[in-house]
Amino acid sequence: MYTEGYMDLGRTFAIRLMQHLVVPTFVLDAERRVLIWNRACERLTGVAATELLGTRHHWQAFYDTPRYCLADTLVLGRTDHLAQLYDSHTLPSDHTLGLSAENWCVMPRAGRRLYLAIDAGPIYSEDGKLVAVVETLRDMTETKLAQMALHSLANRDGLTGLANRRAFDTAIEADCRAATQDGTPLALLLADVDHFKAFNDTYGHQKGDDCLRTVAHTLESQIFRANDLAARYGGEEFAILLPGVDLEGALQVAERLRGALSDQAVPHAGAPGAGVVTMSIGLAAGIPAPDMTPKDLIDIADRALYEAKNSGRNRVVGVSLTPASI
Missing domain, CATH: 3.30.450.20 (PAS domain)
Structure with missing residues (x-):
């Protein structure tokens, strides 16, 4: 009891x-x-x-x-x-x-x-x-x-709010590895603001920062899939990763991005032609070779960007990923 x-x-x-x-x-x-x-x-x-x-x-x-x-x-x-x-x-x-x-x-x-x-x-x-x-x-x-804020600070570009170079490097490593292992397509777009030095010289660096924010917002507004990534690659250059997208699809996205920025009609008195801010885009897309590295992919897209700028700017040049393109 x-x-x-x-x-x-x-x-x-x-x-x-x-x-x-x-x-x-x-x-x-x-x-x-x-x-x-x-x-x-x-x-x-x-x-x-x-x-x-x-x-x-x-x-x-x-x-x-x-x-x-x-x-x-x-x-x-x-x-x-x-x-x-x-x-x-x-x-x-x-x-x-x-x-x-x-x-x-x-x-x-x-x-x-x-x-x-x-x-x-x-x-x-x-x-x-x-x-x-x-x-x-x-x-x-x-x-x-607080953890999320710190992660954002570590992976976001302070000026534009896009992913920064560190986040881009991590993403391209993962995307390139997945594409080579699975035999799936991958697209990389490198976009460069045309005559940006002339823009800064004409309007000043504060307006130049505003211009870069406008470009970043335009890119982000046109990227619709959760696994795509838009990043500030450096200076006035931007990078877009599109997993699972082939050359035809990448060209369509690139043209949409280029056109969307032109439609913003940001005045650029220092640029010849239309007098608005434009960008050139070089891209590499397709199924990567098994031994292709992120550096190989970047080099191909960078050469395409160089061609786009040398052939008149405000245009898109695309390269198909083949062993011969490395």
Whole structure:
């Protein structure tokens, strides 16, 4: 009797302790019903415990469509779902250990989007049966946003907002390797603003910076696929990587880019002809040879750009990737 009373007292104390923890915490039973939804969890999510206790609706506090929370994957033994559900996660070394994960949560009731670090740990009975899973949450939004800002600073050109040379070098290495391994096409466009020195001499360097921003915005507005990359290659020169695009497709994109900049009609009194800012584009596209390197690809596109500028500027010259083009 004394032992049973002492255990009941311990359970009551544990529940009260969990309710008053400053860490947002909830507990699911072996049927995935909410046993505990502490006050810190109410404050984080904007959802009262009275709405969730005894239900399986806890996902509604974090997401706007039904999906598993981390505790659910432990109860169900569905750790194979983790990669689909979370930006990052750990895998338990055995079934008795917990899980850790991180993810953006839309927080519908709270009306804010938060990046949460999540831990879930199982509780077993003496005979080894799962009786509950405890999930704790930490708001890591500020840390995540700071990390994203640092990543952006490291990979974005400060003037134009496009990818910088460092990001371009990383991307072309990966794209070139994938294209040579898979035998798929790859296109590289090198674009150079025509008579840019004359533009700076005529209007000054501040207007020159504005001109480069306009060019960058024009390029970015015409690049529609998520895996394409527009980068500031250096000075007034820009690079565009188009994975999976052959020569015909690359020529179409290049002409669209060239025309879009001309249509901006940025005045350029120092340029002959139309009197507006234009650009020349050299491109290399096709299925790379197995031994082709990023430097080879850049050299081919650069020679095409040289030809475009020497043959009158404001034009596109394309080269097909063949062994003879290296």
